[in-house]
Amino acid sequence: MEVTARAPGKIILAGEHAVVHGYTAVASSIDLYTVVSLRLRSEDEDTVKLKLNDIGLDFSWSVGRIKEVLSHLGSPFSSTPTSCSLETIKSLATLVDEQSFPETKIGLASGVYAFLWLYTSILGFKPATVTVSSELPVGAGLGSSAAYCVSLSAALLALSDSVKLDVSQKGWSTFKETEAELVNKWAFEGEKIIHGRPSGVDNSVSTFGNVIKFKSGVMTRVDSNMPLKMLITNTKVGRDTKALVANVSARKSRHPDAMCSVLNAIEAISDEWSTIIQSHAVDDLYLSANEEKLGELMEMNQGLLLSIGVSHASIENVLQTSMKYKLASKLTGAGGGGCVLTLLPTHISGEVIDKLVEELGSFGFQCFSAGIGGKGVQISFDHSS
Numbered sequence: 001m002e003v004t005a006r007a008p009g010k011i012i013l014a015g016e017h018a019v020v021h022g023y024t025a026v027a028s029s030i031d032l033y034t035v036v037s038l039r040l041r042s043e044d045e046d047t048v049k050l051k052l053n054d055i056g057l058d059f060s061w062s063v064g065r066i067k068e069v070l071s072h073l074g075s076p077f078s079s080t081p082t083s084c085s086l087e088t089i090k091s092l093a094t095l096v097d098e099q100s101f102p103e104t105k106i107g108l109a110s111g112v113y114a115f116l117w118l119y120t121s122i123l124g125f126k127p128a129t130v131t132v133s134s135e136l137p138v139g140a141g142l143g144s145s146a147a148y149c150v151s152l153s154a155a156l157l158a159l160s161d162s163v164k165l166d167v168s169q170k171g172w173s174t175f176k177e178t179e180a181e182l183v184n185k186w187a188f189e190g191e192k193i194i195h196g197r198p199s200g201v202d203n204s205v206s207t208f209g210n211v212i213k214f215k216s217g218v219m220t221r222v223d224s225n226m227p228l229k230m231l232i233t234n235t236k237v238g239r240d241t242k243a244l245v246a247n248v249s250a251r252k253s254r255h256p257d258a259m260c261s262v263l264n265a266i267e268a269i270s271d272e273w274s275t276i277i278q279s280h281a282v283d284d285l286y287l288s289a290n291e292e293k294l295g296e297l298m299e300m301n302q303g304l305l306l307s308i309g310v311s312h313a314s315i316e317n318v319l320q321t322s323m324k325y326k327l328a329s330k331l332t333g334a335g336g337g338g339c340v341l342t343l344l345p346t347h348i349s350g351e352v353i354d355k356l357v358e359e360l361g362s363f364g365f366q367c368f369s370a371g372i373g374g375k376g377v378q379i380s381f382d383h384s385s
């Protein structure tokens with residue numbers, strides 16, 4: 001039996017970083033997915049194989065070796081989501097080091113630790129082959145780590161005893177609410193290994209889809225009534241969410257009062273975002289006025305993100321370029337490079353978008369659009385294998 005799970009990436013419309021410190025963020029899923037396929041092998045095959053297609057790395061461990069390395073910690077197998085201790089991470093690092101992890105890709109190792117933790121905790125020591133591939137750029141602000149953890153958790157839980165699914169269903173199906181919550185909680189444990197201190201917004205929007213508001217670990221669904229179109233520009237400048245989040249925390253401990261004011265201002269922006277997108281446009285004039293307001297909110301949010309130290313020259317370049325076309329932009333996700341959102345008002349001409357894309361392309365940036373909103377994590381069973 002083989003199961004495939006897919007989980008969407010996301011854009012943060014307002015409130016990244018502030019959300020780590022208990023302030024509100026608004027995020028939406030996008031229609032770009034990370035796909036995990038999981039096939040259990042027969043017991044005599046005795047290996048766990050992990051193929052990470054996007055980063056070009058393959059791993060293969062014997063089940064015996066995994067047991068040996070983890071045995072002094074007791075069985076990690078757990079039917080309830082549990083955090084990975086520092087001591088366990090050290091043992092997982094031994095398993096990864098034994099596979100001669102390339103030095104140039106060492107920043108990606110935490111994703112493999114997260115896999116090993118979720119795998120051994122949810123499925124125990126069953127031999128299997130797991131393949132991961134994604135439509136999302138890895139490490140660029142579109143929630144690749146969350147989509148990775150959500151799709152992994154979903155595939156593993158689908159073949160575990162913790163959830164009972166109707167395996168006879170054909171095509172993609174969604175989880176029931178309580179099962180989706182379990183997927184989300186396990187994915188959060190994976191995100192902790194990759195991010196250090198995730199707020200939980202990314203794994204929640206990837207699990208549940210659509211537009212959400214998130215504050216202090218609590219998700220509220222937002223009923224968006226506005227047609228939203230964003231141009232996404234990948235500056236291709238590499239960054240690491242864990243380091244950026246840690247830098248903001250350090251700045252907050254150096255300037256607690258100033259940072260508190262900035263984070264409060266970001267929260268006000270998130271709240272206004274959610275009010276505006278929930279309102280019903282009575283006519284075109286009303287829609288344009290709301291689009292203008294959202295553009296201004298994006299500019300203010302970006303200014304505040306600059307003030308907390310997470311912008312980058314490449315991001316500022318995208319902002320200035322889009323401003324020439326009177327379009328508002330902000331970074332999305334952790335910043336420091338990665339992706340920038342530009343709001344495309346309903347009545348913008350295709351010619352203007354083409355010119356902007358061409359100009360951004362001349363700097364080596366890559367532009368694309370993605371559908372905003374849509375379903376969260378889904379699974380599909382293949383009965384032929």
Ligand SMILES: Nc1ncnc2c1ncn2[C@@H]1O[C@H](COP(=O)(O)OP(=O)(O)OP(=O)(O)O)[C@@H](O)[C@H]1O
Pocket residue numbers: 034052053054055107108109110111112132133134137138139140141142143144145146148194195202239240241242332333334335
């Ligand atoms: N498709 C994938 N294959 C393997 N590892 C992945 C994949 N997607 C994400 N990862 C893991 O997630 C890490 C990137 O996570 P990071 O949080 O830094 O970026 P992001 O999630 O894309 O951006 P943001 O958190 O700002 O939305 C990688 O270093 C890797 O460990």
Ligand SMILES: C[C@@](O)(CCO)CC(=O)[O-]
Pocket residue numbers: 012015016017018019020141143195197198199200201202241245332333334
């Ligand atoms: C930077 C951050 O706020 C969003 C990353 O997409 C981190 C988090 O919320 O976990």
Ligand SMILES: [Mg+2]
Pocket residue numbers: 143144145146195202241
């Ligand atoms: Mg991430």
